[in-house]
Amino acid sequence: MNFITTKDDLLHSVNIVQKAVSNKTTLPILEGILFKVMDNTIYLMGTDLEIGIKTELPGKINSQGSVVISAKLISELVRKLPDDDVFLELNENYILNIKCLNSEFNIQGQNGNEFPQLPEVHSDKEISINKELFKSMIKETIFSVAKNENIPILTGELIEINDGIIKFVALDGYRLALRQGKINDNIELSEVVPERTLSELYRIASLSTLDSVQISHTKNQILFRLGQTHIVSRLLEGEFMNYNQIIPQNSTTKVKVNVAELLSSCERASLMVRDGKSNLIKMNFINNILEIKSNSEMGTVNEQIDVEIEGESIKIAFNSTYFIDVLKIISDEEILLEFTTSVSPCVIKPNQGSNYTYLILPVRYIDH
Amino acid sequence: MNFITTKDDLLHSVNIVQKAVSNKTTLPILEGILFKVMDNTIYLMGTDLEIGIKTELPGKINSQGSVVISAKLISELVRKLPDDDVFLELNENYILNIKCLNSEFNIQGQNGNEFPQLPEVHSDKEISINKELFKSMIKETIFSVAKNENIPILTGELIEINDGIIKFVALDGYRLALRQGKINDNIELSEVVPERTLSELYRIASLSTLDSVQISHTKNQILFRLGQTHIVSRLLEGEFMNYNQIIPQNSTTKVKVNVAELLSSCERASLMVRDGKSNLIKMNFINNILEIKSNSEMGTVNEQIDVEIEGESIKIAFNSTYFIDVLKIISDEEILLEFTTSVSPCVIKPNQGSNYTYLILPVRYIDH
Numbered sequence: 210m211n212f213i214t215t216k217d218d219l220l221h222s223v224n225i226v227q228k229a230v231s232n233k234t235t236l237p238i239l240e241g242i243l244f245k246v247m248d249n250t251i252y253l254m255g256t257d258l259e260i261g262i263k264t265e266l267p268g269k270i271n272s273q274g275s276v277v278i279s280a281k282l283i284s285e286l287v288r289k290l291p292d293d294d295v296f297l298e299l300n301e302n303y304i305l306n307i308k309c310l311n312s313e314f315n316i317q318g319q320n321g322n323e324f325p326q327l328p329e330v331h332s333d334k335e336i337s338i339n340k341e342l343f344k345s346m347i348k349e350t351i352f353s354v355a356k357n358e359n360i361p362i363l364t365g366e367l368i369e370i371n372d373g374i375i376k377f378v379a380l381d382g383y384r385l386a387l388r389q390g391k392i393n394d395n396i397e398l399s400e401v402v403p404e405r406t407l408s409e410l411y412r413i414a415s416l417s418t419l420d421s422v423q424i425s426h427t428k429n430q431i432l433f434r435l436g437q438t439h440i441v442s443r444l445l446e447g448e449f450m451n452y453n454q455i456i457p458q459n460s461t462t463k464v465k466v467n468v469a470e471l472l473s474s475c476e477r478a479s480l481m482v483r484d485g486k487s488n489l490i491k492m493n494f495i496n497n498i499l500e501i502k503s504n505s506e507m508g509t510v511n512e513q514i515d516v517e518i519e520g521e522s523i524k525i526a527f528n529s530t531y532f533i534d535v536l537k538i539i540s541d542e543e544i545l546l547e548f549t550t551s552v553s554p555c556v557i558k559p560n561q562g563s564n565y566t567y568l569i570l571p572v573r574y575i576d577h
Numbered sequence: 578m579n580f581i582t583t584k585d586d587l588l589h590s591v592n593i594v595q596k597a598v599s600n601k602t603t604l605p606i607l608e609g610i611l612f613k614v615m616d617n618t619i620y621l622m623g624t625d626l627e628i629g630i631k632t633e634l635p636g637k638i639n640s641q642g643s644v645v646i647s648a649k650l651i652s653e654l655v656r657k658l659p660d661d662d663v664f665l666e667l668n669e670n671y672i673l674n675i676k677c678l679n680s681e682f683n684i685q686g687q688n689g690n691e692f693p694q695l696p697e698v699h700s701d702k703e704i705s706i707n708k709e710l711f712k713s714m715i716k717e718t719i720f721s722v723a724k725n726e727n728i729p730i731l732t733g734e735l736i737e738i739n740d741g742i743i744k745f746v747a748l749d750g751y752r753l754a755l756r757q758g759k760i761n762d763n764i765e766l767s768e769v770v771p772e773r774t775l776s777e778l779y780r781i782a783s784l785s786t787l788d789s790v791q792i793s794h795t796k797n798q799i800l801f802r803l804g805q806t807h808i809v810s811r812l813l814e815g816e817f818m819n820y821n822q823i824i825p826q827n828s829t830t831k832v833k834v835n836v837a838e839l840l841s842s843c844e845r846a847s848l849m850v851r852d853g854k855s856n857l858i859k860m861n862f863i864n865n866i867l868e869i870k871s872n873s874e875m876g877t878v879n880e881q882i883d884v885e886i887e888g889e890s891i892k893i894a895f896n897s898t899y900f901i902d903v904l905k906i907i908s909d910e911e912i913l914l915e916f917t918t919s920v921s922p923c924v925i926k927p928n929q930g931s932n933y934t935y936l937i938l939p940v941r942y943i944d945h
C-alpha cells in the first residue's frame with residue numbers, strides 16, 4: 210500500500226470514521242482504523258460491530274494493500290502534522306511509514322485482512338432526505354430516548370415514513386418527542402435505529418458539505434449515505450410502542466406562551482429543587498397568568514409569566530428537567546401547551562403547523 | 578439589610594468572591610458568600626481560610642445587616658436572573674428575599690456574624706504593578722510550581738523585588754521558571770505565595786477593567802488589591818531554594834530555534850511516548866540541524882528542524898512534557914537554548930533581552 214494525500218483530506222476522513230471506533234472493546238483490532246487501497250480507491254473504515262463507518266480518501270495511489278492503525282494515535286498524529294502533502298507507505302510487518310515535510314513516522318499496525326467487513330446493504334429503495342431537516346429531526350427528538358436499557362427497543366428512535374411524511378419518535382416512559390417533515394420519495398419504512406447511531410450521524414452530517422442524506426435498509430441493517438461516506442448500523446428488534454395511542458387528541462385548556470420566558474422561569478424555579486430526585490415545579494394557569502413555584506429546604510421561588518389561556522384554569526406539577534429539555538431545543542418564539550387534567554400529559558405543539566409534538570407526564574401536585 | 582443593585586453588578590461581584598469559596602470544606606459556613614451592608618457600603622466576601630476575597634457591590638442602600646448565602650446557589654441564580662434591577666432584603670431567620678421583575682426568591686441563609694473576618698493587612702509600603710505584566714508573570718511561571726507537597730515551600734512561587742526589578746520564580750526539582758519585569762517602586766520583597774492564590778489572582782485580574790494591581794504584606798499575609806477588590810492570602814513559611822545557584826552561567830552550545838517549529842516537533846515526537854512514564858524524546862544538535870527522535874512499541878518518530886548552532890554538537894534527552902509546557906507559553910518567535918553537557922540542565926532564554934529564564938533537567942540519553 211502506497212499513496213499520497215494531504216493533511217486536510219486525511220484529517221477529515223479520520224475524523225469521520227473514528228466516530229465508529231469504540232474505546233471499550235474486547236477485540237483490540239477494533240481500536241484501529243482500517244486503511245485500504247483497492248480498485249483505485251483509498252478507503253478508511255472504523256467499526257464497533259454495531260455501527261460501521263466507511264469513507265473514501267482522495268489521493269494519488271501508487272500501490273494496493275491494507276493495514277489497521279490505532280485510531281487514537283493516528284487521529285492525534287494527523288492533527289499535529291504540518292499543512293502539506295502526506296506520503297503513506299506500508300512496509301514489512303505491518304509498519305506504516307508516514308512522511309510529511311521534515312517529519313517521519315513508522316507506526317506498528319495490524320493485518321488489514323483481520324478487520325471485520327462492513328455488512329452489505331443492497332436495497333432498490335433509497336430514500337433521500339434534506340441534510341438540515343435530517344439533523345433537526347435528530348436534535349429535536351434524541352434527548353427523549355430512554356437512558357436505561359430496561360426496555361431495549363426504547364434505547365432507539367422510530368423512523369417512520371408514510372405518504373411522503375417522515376417521522377422521528379423517541380419516548381422513555383415519562384415523555385415523548387415526535388418530529389416530522391416532508392420527503393419526496395413514495396416509500397414506506399418503520400424501523401428503530403439505536404441512539405448512538407443517530408448521535409454519530411448528527412456529528413458526521415455536521416462535518417459534511419453535502420445537501421442530502423440517502424437512507425436504505427435490509428431486514429437487520431440500515432445504511433445512511435452522505436456522498437462517499439457510508440454509515441451502516443444494526444436495527445433494534447421488536448415492536449415500538451404505538452405512540453399515536455399515547456398522544457391525547459383533545460384538551461380542556463390551551464395556553465399560548467413565549468418559549469424564552471417559560472424556559473428562563475423553569476430554569477430559575479428548578480434551581481432550588483435540582484438536587485432533589487423529582488425536580489418538582491408547580492404550575493398554576495389562571496387569569497392569563499402562569500405562576501411557577503418550587504420549594505425545598507434551601508428556599509422558595511415564585512415566577513409569573515403573562516400567557517394566553519383558552520379554556521379552564523389548571524394546577525399541574527412537572528419534573529422541571531423534562532420541560533427544560535424540550536424548551537431548549539424549540540426554535541419557535543411561541544408554543545401551545547395543551548392540558549386536560551392535572552394527572553394527564555401536557556402536549557407541547559407549535560403555535561402554527563405540526564412539525565413537532567412533545568408530551569410530558571405530570572407528577573402529583575400537592576398544595577402547600 | 579436592604580439594598581437595590583443590578584443583575585450585572587451582582588453577577589460580577591459574585592463571580593469574583595466565589596473564587597475564594599472552597600467546595601471541600603468541613604465548615605459549612607465557608608460554602609457561602611457573606612453579604613454585608615455597613616458604613617454605606619455593600620460588601621461581598623468569600624474565604625476558605627487560606628485565601629479571602631472581598632469586593633464592593635455598587636447599589637442603593639436602604640438598611641444595614643449581613644447574611645451568608647450558599648455560593649453555588651446564589652451564583653447560578655444570579656446568572657439566570659433577567660437583566661434588570663435586583664432588590665435584596667434580609668428577613669427573619671436569615672431568609673434573604675430577592676426580587677427581579679416577575680421573579681421572587683426566598684433563600685435560607687446563615688448568620689453573617691458567624692462568618693470569619695478577613696485578616697487585616699496594614700502596611701505602609703504598597704507596590705503598584707501593571708496588571709498585564711502581573712498576569713504574564715503568573716501565566717509564564719505557574720506551570721513549574723511543584724504539584725506534589727513533599728517540599729511544601731515549592732507549592733508556591735517566590736515573588737522577589739529588588740532594585741526596581743520584580744521576579745516570579747517557580748521550580749519543582751525538574752525545571753525552573755523565572756519571569757522578571759520592571760516596577761517603579763523602590764522597595765524590597767521576598768515572599769512565597771501559594772499556587773492557588775496566584776491562579777485565582779490571574780482569573781480575577783482578567784475580569785477587572787483596571788490597569789494595575791497593588792501589593793502589600795505583613796509577616797504572614799499578603800494583600801493584592803484591584804480597585805475595590807481585596808485578595809488576602811497566607812504566605813508559605815520557610816526558605817525558598819536559592820535559585821540563582823541552580824542557573825548555569827556559562828554554556829558550550831548555544832542554539833537559536835523557531836519556537837513554533839520546535840513546539841510542533843516536540844508534540845509530534847511525544848505522541849509515541851506519551852503513555853510512558855518518562856515521555857522521553859532525544860535531541861541531536863549537529864551541523865545546524867536539530868534531529869528529534871522518539872520510539873516505543875507503538876512506533877518511531879523522526880523530526881528535523883533547521884537551527885543555528887554556535888559551539889559544540891550535543892546529544893541530549895528530555896521529558897517532552899517539560900519542553901512543551903515552556904514552548905506553549907512563550908510568545909517570542911525565536912529563543913536561545915543553552916547547553917553544557919548532556920547531563921546538565923538546558924537553559925531557555927529570549928533571543929533578545931532577559932525577560933525570562935527557563936531551566937529543564939535532561940534525562941539520561943541511551944543511544945539505540
